[in-house]
Amino acid sequence: MITRLDHIAVAVPDLQRAIARFSEDLGLALTGREDVPTESTSTAFLPIAGTRIELVHPMGGEGPIAKFLEKRGGGLHHLCFSTDDIEGDVAKLKAKGWQFLSESPKPGAHGCRVIFAHPRSCEGVLVELSQPPAAHE
Amino acid sequence: MITRLDHIAVAVPDLQRAIARFSEDLGLALTGREDVPTESTSTAFLPIAGTRIELVHPMGGEGPIAKFLEKRGGGLHHLCFSTDDIEGDVAKLKAKGWQFLSESPKPGAHGCRVIFAHPRSCEGVLVELSQPPAAHE
Structure with missing residues (x-):
């Protein structure tokens, strides 16, 4: 089952400028950055109130984020929900037609x-499900 | 200053179907509905982990949500941050060029x-600032 909203992903054409908008302008704390080669993205995390905003930028101008930016420019990209049973939830959602x-x-x-x-x-919303390592190892 | 993420708004073409997706399929709790005539929207709220998902649907097929749906179909619409000083934050952001x-x-x-x-x-993200009544009355 879904346990919390892990993050809200925002696709950004300029990661440094986006970090400045969310941290300097809006006052959120930047707590980390991570490159995710499997998704061809560079990310930056800004926690807020039980969830976090995750800025995502294409590594090397490739991957799904690059396509999104080409089509729409920057903007809200997806919601990621944490689950304690990703296989179970996927099976349940597939049974409902997802x-x-x-x-x-x-x-x-x-x-x-x-x-x-x-x-x-999901009504036009790109939804990610994520199971943290502690829950499945 | 910004105190929390009040909600993530999702524009939906069919409010009942969207409520079913987020409550029955994803398991979130539906805690309320409200019509906001000033924004020509009908809304439904589903809290999760310190924030909430707010489904927004155009009342009478008019207003900004209707235009968004015509252009893009349903999807992530905006982020709303709570502030304890909306005038101060607007002034500060205007000074930064917002x-x-x-x-x-x-x-x-x-x-x-x-x-x-x-x-x-804000990098293509529609950002709402909101000050609750207790903080300014």
């Missing part, structure tokens, strides 16, 4: 296993 | 005063 962008969960940031649902399955 | 969609804050849902910044001011 479609996923991969057959099964794969490695994501922070050692999590993650999977994305197709936006058409 | 542009706003109205001259000054106006009445929003739950008795708050709210203002929207132009997406170009």
